[in-house]
Amino acid sequence: MRFIFKTRYDQDINLFPHGGAVFWYSLLAVTLLSVPLIVTPFYVGELSFLFIWSLAGLSLMVLTGYTGLISIGHAAFLGIGAYVHAYLVRHGVPFIPAILCGGFAAAAAGLVIGIPAIRMRGLYLAIATLAFSAIAEEVFVRWETLTGGSRGVPVPKPQFLGIEIDNEIGFYYLCLAILVLCILGIVNLLRAPTGRAWIAIRDSEIAAQSMGVNLAGYKALAFAVSAFLAGIAGGLFAHKVGYLTPDIFTPILSIQLLMLVMVGGVGSIHGAIFGAIFLVLLPTVISIARDYLPAAIGQQPALEPGIYGLILVLVVLLEPLGLNGLWLKIKFFFSQFPMYKSATFKRQKTYMRTERLQ
Amino acid sequence: MTILRAQDLAINFGGIKAVDGITFDVNKGEIFTIIGPNGAGKTTIFNLISRIYQATSGKLVFDGDDITHMPPHRIAGRGIARTFQNVELFEHATLLQNLLLGQHAHRKTRPWEEVLFLPRVRVAEREIRRRVEEIIDFLDLQHYRDVVVQHLPYGVRKVIEVARALCTQPKLILLDEPSSGLNVEETEDLSFWIRDIRDDLGITVVMVEHDLALVNDVSDRVMAVNYGRLIATGTPADVQNHPDVIKAYLGG
Numbered sequence: 001m002r003f004i005f006k007t008r009y010d011q012d013i014n015l016f017p018h019g020g021a022v023f024w025y026s027l028l029a030v031t032l033l034s035v036p037l038i039v040t041p042f043y044v045g046e047l048s049f050l051f052i053w054s055l056a057g058l059s060l061m062v063l064t065g066y067t068g069l070i071s072i073g074h075a076a077f078l079g080i081g082a083y084v085h086a087y088l089v090r091h092g093v094p095f096i097p098a099i100l101c102g103g104f105a106a107a108a109a110g111l112v113i114g115i116p117a118i119r120m121r122g123l124y125l126a127i128a129t130l131a132f133s134a135i136a137e138e139v140f141v142r143w144e145t146l147t148g149g150s151r152g153v154p155v156p157k158p159q160f161l162g163i164e165i166d167n168e169i170g171f172y173y174l175c176l177a178i179l180v181l182c183i184l185g186i187v188n189l190l191r192a193p194t195g196r197a198w199i200a201i202r203d204s205e206i207a208a209q210s211m212g213v214n215l216a217g218y219k220a221l222a223f224a225v226s227a228f229l230a231g232i233a234g235g236l237f238a239h240k241v242g243y244l245t246p247d248i249f250t251p252i253l254s255i256q257l258l259m260l261v262m263v264g265g266v267g268s269i270h271g272a273i274f275g276a277i278f279l280v281l282l283p284t285v286i287s288i289a290r291d292y293l294p295a296a297i298g299q300q301p302a303l304e305p306g307i308y309g310l311i312l313v314l315v316v317l318l319e320p321l322g323l324n325g326l327w328l329k330i331k332f333f334f335s336q337f338p339m340y341k342s343a344t345f346k347r348q349k350t351y352m353r354t355e356r357l358q
Numbered sequence: 359m360t361i362l363r364a365q366d367l368a369i370n371f372g373g374i375k376a377v378d379g380i381t382f383d384v385n386k387g388e389i390f391t392i393i394g395p396n397g398a399g400k401t402t403i404f405n406l407i408s409r410i411y412q413a414t415s416g417k418l419v420f421d422g423d424d425i426t427h428m429p430p431h432r433i434a435g436r437g438i439a440r441t442f443q444n445v446e447l448f449e450h451a452t453l454l455q456n457l458l459l460g461q462h463a464h465r466k467t468r469p470w471e472e473v474l475f476l477p478r479v480r481v482a483e484r485e486i487r488r489r490v491e492e493i494i495d496f497l498d499l500q501h502y503r504d505v506v507v508q509h510l511p512y513g514v515r516k517v518i519e520v521a522r523a524l525c526t527q528p529k530l531i532l533l534d535e536p537s538s539g540l541n542v543e544e545t546e547d548l549s550f551w552i553r554d555i556r557d558d559l560g561i562t563v564v565m566v567e568h569d570l571a572l573v574n575d576v577s578d579r580v581m582a583v584n585y586g587r588l589i590a591t592g593t594p595a596d597v598q599n600h601p602d603v604i605k606a607y608l609g610g
Contacts, residue, residue: 009487013480185473192472192479193465200459203448210408211526212434212463221469
């Protein structure tokens with residue numbers, strides 16, 4: 001068992017709460033850095049996909065997991081980031097300014113949808129973002145100079161400091177670096193007043209307001225930050241797929257992202273990563289399972305969305321904190337070993353619900 | 359010296375006059391209690407002062423400033439903190455995080471500085487932590503510092519709400535039924551704390567309260583309201599013996 005004696009405030013402010021965490025994260029870093037030297041390029045490519053999904057998941061985690069605003073329109077932000085980035089890269093803009101512009105374009109779109117959406121919540125906000133996503137999809141089809149219409153546009157390989165990154169390994173490190181930087185930025189926000197204000201809005205708007213949180217401002221900021229990250233993820237995604245067509249950025253993608261957040265665990269950065277791992281693995285598992293299932297089920301084209309739906313229902317029913325909740329329980333089990341009590345995580349019903357700002 | 363003045367304060371919800379032209383003064387450094395039967399408009403008065411509701415007419419002056427039209431999120435920074443009748447904590451955060459948010463109105467860092475976690479963000483965070491720790495000491499909450507609020511018993515959560523309000527460094531604190539749901543012992547502790555808040559921290563206290571023992575124990579002045587109108591103001595004994603107050607509670 002580990003006991004942490006707190007003698008300085010910095011122990012609560014630091015990124016890592018104790019030396020053990022430093023050790024494990026360093027081990028993870030070393031592993032991730034050395035993976036491309038060990039596994040085949042195919043798996044390196046899959047891992048890059050995982051990083052892009054994690055970034056997209058992180059983006060929605062900020063909005064839904066921490067600020068409590070549901071969006072079923074995140075595919076639109078990914079799309080805006082992807083198209084703007086692809087357009088700039090095709091016109092000779094270097095990688096870093098191009099991807100930042102993609103991010104800022106998405107952030108601007110996030111503000112445009114976010115500011116009217118501030119007055120809405122729950123289901124209404126979900127529908128509004130869905131509508132925005134549908135509009136964006138239509139714009140992607142029509143705005144041919146930017147997007148190439150329904151024929152789509154090819155995306156050149158990323159140019160980084162004059163060097164073209166044309167192999168999977170280089171792209172892997174690029175995605176990893178961007179993901180780590182983005183996670184660091186978000187973790188920094190979360191341990192500062194801004195992140196606390198977001199969490200406060202999620203848990204009780206009326207109390208947050210009475211403590212001096214400008215609800216409209218922080219919700220708009222959450223939308224902008226979230227859309228910015230989605231835009232960055234979109235830019236990386238554009239390189240990854242190599243060819244952009246509007247039918248990539250459909251509401252189904254948004255719903256997958258929402259599922260990523262729910263399955264991973266609402267309100268945790270770990271959850272975004274776990275959710276991404278889950279979402280990258282699931283299609284592979286389903287395609288393998290198809291061979292073993294009876295033909296009547298295995299050949300169903302709708303098997304995949306059906307399983308997605310089933311998993312969402314099961315997560316909400318059985319483990320509302322998702323994979324991260326499971327992870328915390330396992331960690332707790334080992335940290336308390338052999339003193340673990342099975343009642344520790346018994347879910348309690350709380351009946352205290354109060355009037356809320358409508 | 360007057361710290362808060364409400365002048366002809368009124369609000370209508372449709373045809374219902376929830377608060378119907380109430381005028382009262384709260385003096386600096388006093389414990390001022392609002393009593394009245396259910397639905398009399400006590401909490402509505404609080405919501406008007408903390409600007410969650412917009413008054414239909416009337417005027418609110420706090421510490422020399424007209425706050426009648428101040429946006430609700432500026433109220434905390436101006437020096438008015440409040441608690442809620444039904445605890446409104448950030449359930450999925452720890453006690454410490456809840457209290458840290460109390461310091462939100464005094465934050466000194468911008469979001470872009472926080473993204474990079476510049477050294478001055480750390481300095482500001484330490485200062486915030488220090489102030490919060492003082493309140494944790496003051497209300498004896500050390501034991502629960504890192505516990506997620508959701509898992510704490512109701513009596514403790516009530517205290518945490520007071521603590522969070524104190525973390526905004528207010529001049530005036532509004533306590534909405536602080537003793538509801540507390541047992542006898544906890545209520546006694548509460549009466550000490552309310553006095554300490556006034557005497558040690560120098561904060562003016564306005565509370566809505568039903569527990570008349572607590573009201574008599576700590577209040578300097580009491581205001582009784584019914585149907586959104588003021589019936590009586592004065593010392594606890596005067597108000598309780600006022601014929602209109604007795605009528606309001608007992609009918610007749």
